[in-house]
Amino acid sequence: MTTMSGPGTVPARQRDPERTRQDILDVAVKEFAARGYSGARVDEIAAKTRTTKRMIYYYFGGKEQLYIAVLEHAYSVARDAERRIDVDLLDPVAAIRRLAELTFDHHESHPDFIKIVAGENINNAEFIAKSKALAELNTPAVSVAARILERGYASGVFRRRVDAVDLHMMVSAFCYFRMSNRHTFGAIFGRDMLDPGRRDHYRAMIGELITSYLTGDSGAAPAFS
Amino acid sequence: MTTMSGPGTVPARQRDPERTRQDILDVAVKEFAARGYSGARVDEIAAKTRTTKRMIYYYFGGKEQLYIAVLEHAYSVARDAERRIDVDLLDPVAAIRRLAELTFDHHESHPDFIKIVAGENINNAEFIAKSKALAELNTPAVSVAARILERGYASGVFRRRVDAVDLHMMVSAFCYFRMSNRHTFGAIFGRDMLDPGRRDHYRAMIGELITSYLTGDSGAAPAFS
Amino acid sequence: MTTMSGPGTVPARQRDPERTRQDILDVAVKEFAARGYSGARVDEIAAKTRTTKRMIYYYFGGKEQLYIAVLEHAYSVARDAERRIDVDLLDPVAAIRRLAELTFDHHESHPDFIKIVAGENINNAEFIAKSKALAELNTPAVSVAARILERGYASGVFRRRVDAVDLHMMVSAFCYFRMSNRHTFGAIFGRDMLDPGRRDHYRAMIGELITSYLTGDSGAAPAFS
Amino acid sequence: MTTMSGPGTVPARQRDPERTRQDILDVAVKEFAARGYSGARVDEIAAKTRTTKRMIYYYFGGKEQLYIAVLEHAYSVARDAERRIDVDLLDPVAAIRRLAELTFDHHESHPDFIKIVAGENINNAEFIAKSKALAELNTPAVSVAARILERGYASGVFRRRVDAVDLHMMVSAFCYFRMSNRHTFGAIFGRDMLDPGRRDHYRAMIGELITSYLTGDSGAAPAFS
DNA sequence: TATGAATGAGCTTTCATTCAT
DNA sequence: AATGAATGAAAGCTCATTCAT
Numbered sequence: 001m002t003t004m005s006g007p008g009t010v011p012a013r014q015r016d017p018e019r020t021r022q023d024i025l026d027v028a029v030k031e032f033a034a035r036g037y038s039g040a041r042v043d044e045i046a047a048k049t050r051t052t053k054r055m056i057y058y059y060f061g062g063k064e065q066l067y068i069a070v071l072e073h074a075y076s077v078a079r080d081a082e083r084r085i086d087v088d089l090l091d092p093v094a095a096i097r098r099l100a101e102l103t104f105d106h107h108e109s110h111p112d113f114i115k116i117v118a119g120e121n122i123n124n125a126e127f128i129a130k131s132k133a134l135a136e137l138n139t140p141a142v143s144v145a146a147r148i149l150e151r152g153y154a155s156g157v158f159r160r161r162v163d164a165v166d167l168h169m170m171v172s173a174f175c176y177f178r179m180s181n182r183h184t185f186g187a188i189f190g191r192d193m194l195d196p197g198r199r200d201h202y203r204a205m206i207g208e209l210i211t212s213y214l215t216g217d218s219g220a221a222p223a224f225s
Numbered sequence: 226m227t228t229m230s231g232p233g234t235v236p237a238r239q240r241d242p243e244r245t246r247q248d249i250l251d252v253a254v255k256e257f258a259a260r261g262y263s264g265a266r267v268d269e270i271a272a273k274t275r276t277t278k279r280m281i282y283y284y285f286g287g288k289e290q291l292y293i294a295v296l297e298h299a300y301s302v303a304r305d306a307e308r309r310i311d312v313d314l315l316d317p318v319a320a321i322r323r324l325a326e327l328t329f330d331h332h333e334s335h336p337d338f339i340k341i342v343a344g345e346n347i348n349n350a351e352f353i354a355k356s357k358a359l360a361e362l363n364t365p366a367v368s369v370a371a372r373i374l375e376r377g378y379a380s381g382v383f384r385r386r387v388d389a390v391d392l393h394m395m396v397s398a399f400c401y402f403r404m405s406n407r408h409t410f411g412a413i414f415g416r417d418m419l420d421p422g423r424r425d426h427y428r429a430m431i432g433e434l435i436t437s438y439l440t441g442d443s444g445a446a447p448a449f450s
Numbered sequence: 451m452t453t454m455s456g457p458g459t460v461p462a463r464q465r466d467p468e469r470t471r472q473d474i475l476d477v478a479v480k481e482f483a484a485r486g487y488s489g490a491r492v493d494e495i496a497a498k499t500r501t502t503k504r505m506i507y508y509y510f511g512g513k514e515q516l517y518i519a520v521l522e523h524a525y526s527v528a529r530d531a532e533r534r535i536d537v538d539l540l541d542p543v544a545a546i547r548r549l550a551e552l553t554f555d556h557h558e559s560h561p562d563f564i565k566i567v568a569g570e571n572i573n574n575a576e577f578i579a580k581s582k583a584l585a586e587l588n589t590p591a592v593s594v595a596a597r598i599l600e601r602g603y604a605s606g607v608f609r610r611r612v613d614a615v616d617l618h619m620m621v622s623a624f625c626y627f628r629m630s631n632r633h634t635f636g637a638i639f640g641r642d643m644l645d646p647g648r649r650d651h652y653r654a655m656i657g658e659l660i661t662s663y664l665t666g667d668s669g670a671a672p673a674f675s
Numbered sequence: 676m677t678t679m680s681g682p683g684t685v686p687a688r689q690r691d692p693e694r695t696r697q698d699i700l701d702v703a704v705k706e707f708a709a710r711g712y713s714g715a716r717v718d719e720i721a722a723k724t725r726t727t728k729r730m731i732y733y734y735f736g737g738k739e740q741l742y743i744a745v746l747e748h749a750y751s752v753a754r755d756a757e758r759r760i761d762v763d764l765l766d767p768v769a770a771i772r773r774l775a776e777l778t779f780d781h782h783e784s785h786p787d788f789i790k791i792v793a794g795e796n797i798n799n800a801e802f803i804a805k806s807k808a809l810a811e812l813n814t815p816a817v818s819v820a821a822r823i824l825e826r827g828y829a830s831g832v833f834r835r836r837v838d839a840v841d842l843h844m845m846v847s848a849f850c851y852f853r854m855s856n857r858h859t860f861g862a863i864f865g866r867d868m869l870d871p872g873r874r875d876h877y878r879a880m881i882g883e884l885i886t887s888y889l890t891g892d893s894g895a896a897p898a899f900s
Numbered sequence: 901t902a903t904g905a906a907t908g909a910g911c912t913t914t915c916a917t918t919c920a921t
Numbered sequence: 922a923a924t925g926a927a928t929g930a931a932a933g934c935t936c937a938t939t940c941a942t
Contacts, residue, residue, distance in 0.1 A: 505927070
C-alpha cells in the first residue's frame with residue numbers, strides 16, 4: 001500500500017474552499033488520532049481526502065499547522081459539549097452523579113479526542129503551547145462542578161471537602177483511563193473496558209465512586225461507618 | 226545537538242555484550258518514552274549510547290524489535306515491583322489504602338513507563354500483540370487486591386461489592402491519569418498535578434476515594450450512612 | 451567516479467515527466483544489464499541521469515519496480531522487432547535462413563537485453579513472474595517460423611519434422627550463446643565470438659545449421675546423404 | 676528470515692580444517708549460483724554452514740576470494756569430466772553424436788555451474804581474469820572434437836568444413852541455452868526445456884543437428900540434398 | 901586453529917516541503 | 922483558487938570486513 005503520490009494522480013477538482021478545508025481536517029483528526037503527530041503522514045492524509053497533498057499546504061501551511069488546527073478543533077468540540085451541561089435543577093447528589101455521567105458519555109463518544117490528548121501529553125503538550133486559541137480555554141465543567149459542590153456543602157449532603165478541579169480530575173481520570181488504556185488493560189487483564197455490555201456498569205460506578213467520596217467524612221478520622 | 230553518528234564520533238569500544246545491550250536499552254526506553262515509537266530516531270538513540278547505531282541492529286535487529294524489547298523490559302520492571310507488595314498483615318482498610326499508595330508511588334516513580342503505555346495504546350497495543358513475552362503477563366496487583374477484598378468482606382468492613390479488576394482499574398486510572406495527562410491538564414486548569422507540594426494530597430486522596438467507596442453501601446439504595 | 455548524489459550535484463530541473471521517466475529507464479537498462487539486479491545501485495543510476503535519485507522513487511516506486519519496468523521495456527522492444535519480420539514472399543529455405551539471420555541480428559544489436567535475460571534466469575525469472583505486462587507476452591517469431599515450416603513441408607523441401615518452438619530454440623540458443631557467453635568462451639578458447647571479422651561467418655553458420663537440419667532426413671535412419 | 680548474525684550464535688565447533696573448507700565451498704557454490712556474486716551474502720553462506728562467518732575469512736580471505744575459489748572448483752570439475760571422454764573407438768558420426776550427448780549430459784547434471792558461468796559473463800568474466808588457476812585452462816573437449824573431425828573428413832563422411840572450436844560452440848550453445856534460459860523461455864513459450872519427458876527428445880536433437888550439419892555440403896551452394 | 905564482538909561505509913527508502921505555473 | 926512536478930534531507934537498514942583474544 002504505497003502512499004507516495006507519484007506522477008499522474010488525478011483528484012476530483014472542486015470549488016468549495018470551506019468544504020475542502022473541512023474534508024482535510026476531518027481526515028487529519030482521524031489520522032493524527034490513530035498514529036500520533038509523528039506517526040501520521042501528510043501523504044496518507046492527502047490520499048484519504050478528496051483533494052491532493054498540495055492543498056494541505058495551501059490551506060494549512062504544513063503538517064504542524066494542520067495538527068494544531070486539529071487540536072483546536074478537537075478542544076472546541078469538547079468545550080461546546082461542556083457548555084451544554086445543565087444540572088442546576090437537580091439535587092446536589094443527583095447533579096454530581098449526572099455530571100460524572102455526562103463526562104463519561106462525552107469520553108465514550110470521542111475516542112479520537114482521547115487519543116489526540118494522549119499524544120499531546122507524550123510530547124509534553126508542546127503544540128498546545130504553540131496555539132493561541134488553546135491558550136484561552138475556559139472549562140465550563142469545573143464551574144459546573146464548583147456550583148454543585150457549593151450547593152452540596154450548603155445543604156450538608158456533601159461532607160468531604162474537595163476542590164472542584166480535583167473533583168473534575170477524579171472523574172476525568174476514570175473516564176479517560178477507560179478509553180485511553182483499553183488496549184493495554186485488555187491485553188493484561190483480559191477485560192475489554194469498552195465492552196458495550198459493561199458500559200452501564202462503569203457508568204454507574206463512576207457516579208457511586210464520586211458520590212460515596214463526597215458524602216463520606218472528610219479528613220483522617222473515619223467515623224462509625 | 227549532533228544526531229548522525231557520522232565519521233568523527235569515536236565510540237568507546239567495549240567487549241561487554243550484556244552491558245552494551247543494557248546501555249542501548251536504557252537509552253531506548255527514554256527516547257521511546259519521550260517521542261513515541263515513530264518519533265524516536267535510531268540515530269538519536271545511538272548518539273546517546275556508548276556504542277554506535279550499527280550495534281542496535283546487531284543486538285536487536287531493528288527499530289521495531291528494539292521497541293518491543295523496551296516494552297518487555299518496562300513491563301517486567303512493573304511486574305517485579307508488584308510482586309514485592311506485601312500487605313497481608315494489615316487490616317483490610319489499611320491494606321487497600323496501602324495498595325493504592327504503592328500503586329500511586331509506582332506510577333510516580335516510572336514516568337517513562339507511563340508514556341510508553343500511552344504510546345502503546347495510541348497504536349492499539351499492536352506491538353504488545355507481537356511480543357511473545359508480553360502475552361503471558363501475570364499481574365500480581367490484582368491477586369493482592371482480591372485477597373484484601375475477601376478479607377474485607379469477611380470481616381464486614383467492606384460493604385460495597387466490587388470486582389478486584391475493577392478496583393485495580395479505579396486506582397490505576399487515578400494514578401495513571403495524574404502522570405499521563407499532566408501537561409494538557411496543567412495547560413487547561415493551570416494546575417500541575419505533579420507539583421511535589423501536592424503529592425501527599427493526591428496520595429491521600431486515592432486512598433480515601435477507594436476506602437470510602439468500599440466501606441460505603443453497594444447498590445442503588447443508599448442506607449443510613 | 452562519484453556515486454552518491456550528495457549536495458553539490460545540480461540536476462537540470464525539468465518539467466517533462468515523460469522525458470524524465472524515459473531518461474531514468476534508459477540509464478536503468480544499462481545499469482541492470484551491466485551489473486544485474488543486486489549489483490546495480492540506485493545511486494549510480496541516479497547519478498547517470500539528468501534527475502536525482504528521488505525521482506526514481508517518484509516515478510517507479512523503488513528499485514524492484516524500476517527493474518520490472520526495465521524488463522517490460524526490454525521485452526516489448528524485442529517483441530516489436532519480431533513483429534516487423536516479413537519473410538512470406540521468400541521460398542521456405544531462404545525464409546528460414548532469413549529468419550535465423552534476423553534473430554542473429556537482433557541478438558547482436560541488443561547486448562543489454564541479453565544480459566538482462568541472463569540475469570533474470572539466474573533468479574529463476576521471479577521478476578518476470580511479478581509482472582502483469584510480461585505475463586501476456588506473445589511471440590511473433592514462433593508463428594513466423596511455424597508458417598515457414600508449413601510451407602516447407604508442403605513443398606517437400608523440408609524433410610525433417612520439427613516443432614516451431616524447438617526450431618526457434620535452436621536458433622535462439624546459437625544467437626544467444628554467442629552474445630551471452632562471449633567472455634567465458636573467449637577466456638577459455640581464446641576466441642572472441644563477437645569479433646566483427648567473424649560476424650558474417652557466424653551469421654551464415656546459423657543459417658546453414660538450421661537449413662541442413664530441416665532439409666535432411668528426419669528420424670534415426672539417415673538416407674543416402 | 677533475518678541473516679545478520681547477532682550476538683550469541685553458537686556454532687558446532689570442529690577440528691577438521693579440510694572438511695570445514697569444503698563445507699564452506701559447497702555452500703558457496705550453491706549460493707553464488709543461485710544469486711550471483713553481488714546477490715550472494717556472506718552471512719547467508721555462513722548461516723548454511725557448519726561454521727561461522729568468521730571462518731570464511733579465515734579460510735578464504737573474503738567474499739571475492741571465496742567466489743574465485745568457487746569458480747576454480749566449478750571449472751576443474753567440468754574439465755575433469757571432459758578428460759574422461761573417450762570416443763576414439765566409434766566411427767566419426769557416432770563419435771560426434773556421442774560427444775554432443777556427453778556435453779548435453781554434463782550441462783544437464785551441473786545446473787549450478789551453468790548459473791555461475793552466466794553470472795561470470797554478466798560481469799564480463801572479470802573474476803576469471805583475476806584467477807591464475809583459470810588462466811591456464813585447457814579444454815579437452817575441443818581436442819576430442821578436432822580428432823573426430825579429422826577422422827570424419829579423412830573418411831569422407833563429413834563434408835562440411837568446420838573448425839573444432841566452432842563445432843564445440845554450436846553444441847555448447849544448444850546444451851547451455853536449454854539450461855540457462857529455462858525460466859524465461861518457459862515463461863514466454865510455456866514450454867519447460869528441462870521437462871524430463873522431453874529430455875531424450877532434446878538429447879537426440881543436438882546429435883542430429885550436428886551430424887546433419889557435418890554430413891551436409893559445405894559452402895553457399897547447396898547441392899541436390 | 902579458532903572465534904565472539906564490533907564496525908565503517910554505503911544502501912534503499914521515506915518524509916515534509918517547495919517550485920513554477 | 923488551485924495544481925502537477927520536483928526535491929533536499931534524513932531515516933532505517935545492510936554489507937563485507939576487522940578487532941582482540
